[in-house]
Amino acid sequence: MLILCVLVTGVSAFTTPPTEFTKSASNCRFRGRDFKSEFRLEGEPVVLKCPLVPHSDASTSPHTPLLTWSKLDSSQLIPGDEPRMWMEDDVLWVVPAVPQDSGTYLCTLRNASHCEQMSVELKVFEDTEATLPLVSYLQILAVSATGWLVCPDLREFIPSKSDGKIQWYKGSILLDKGNQKFLSAGDPTRLLIANTSMEDAGYYRCVVTFTHKGKEYNVTRSIELRVKRTTTESIPVIISPLETIPASLGSRLIVPCKVFLGTGTPSNTIVWWMANSTFISTAYPRGRVTEGLHQ
Known part of the structure; x- marks a missing residue:
């Protein structure tokens, strides 16, 4: 039995806390840096969301947790004396932002028995063509x-x-x-x-x-x-032979196989015959049955 075969070939958010964090709040669990950094334009409003709020377990405490913000290069809590910054729920507002606001911000969520922190990166750029990709x-x-x-x-x-x-x-x-x-x-x-x-x-x-x-x-x-551009990879379809082929003993037999490869012929498509699950060259080493050229 001859069988025709077709083959188509074809930075972690949970990092070790910086030393500045561990010094400022050694009793807090640092949960890592938020995966999303905020890239914003100078002179525009910016909001920083504390990533701990929707994921924190502190909300299950009988006491309301206290949320505070601070900047890595400053020991003062935000907003402090800065009129451009204020807190509203879990969001830190900066209106308007300036390049000096760029840096790492730390939000801390604590109550009497629980404390955890995460950091958020903010980068403020000038509105220029060079910073557009950023x-x-x-x-x-x-x-x-x-x-x-x-x-x-x-x-x-x-x-x-x-x-x-x-x-x-x-x-x-x-x-x-x-x-x-x-x-x-x-x-x-x-x-x-x-x-x-x-x-x-x-x-x-x-x-x-x-x-x-x-x-x-x-x-x-x-x-x-x-x-x-959309690319569709066509699936090869054997058109013929699909039925048993009659032949006379002792006669010469040529069996053409036709395979539809789509609108083009991909270079990675291979068509070959097998005889009783064996390659033709192995099943007939003396060459009585051979495969023809691909057209």
Whole structure:
């Protein structure tokens, strides 16, 4: 029996606490650095969230835990005398941020019997073309498809998405969401791109206005859009032979095999025959049965 075969080949968040942490609060359990660093622009509002709050076991204590913030290079608690900084629930606000605010921030959650800490990294950059790759969120869409761009991390600045007003830019050009290319679908934090093309790749910005004490600030999120071509790997299909082949004793027999490989013939596709689960060259070492050339 001859059988035709086809083959297609084809930095940890929980690190050792810095010595500065252990010196300042040796009785606290250091839970490591938050996996997400905050990269923000100078002159804009910044919020730092304490990663301990949703994961801490201290909430089960009968006593309300105390949450405090401090900076690695300072022994003073935040906000202290800094009017640009204040706490609201588990969030540390910095309005507006300056490059000197960059650094490691430590949030401490404690009560009478429990204390734990985690650190959060903040880096504040000038709004220049050189820093654009550093502050951008990477998002990927497929070519010839319709997809969304999402303006991230705006929860504290837009309590209700129905009330949020966001302006979208590609580079420095304000996008008209009323045209057939860039569409608005009710949620201002999403930009719908119809029939995505390779030319749509690039840097986008979404900007929301935030008002604090009567003064307006821009909150900017930069997005790097990469458009990728979709690749489909075709599955080889044996077209023939699919049925038993009759033959006469002593006659010469040629059995062509046809395999559909898709629109192209991948170089990593191999087609071969086997006889009784053995390669032809092994089953017929004297060459009475041989395989022909691939076409």
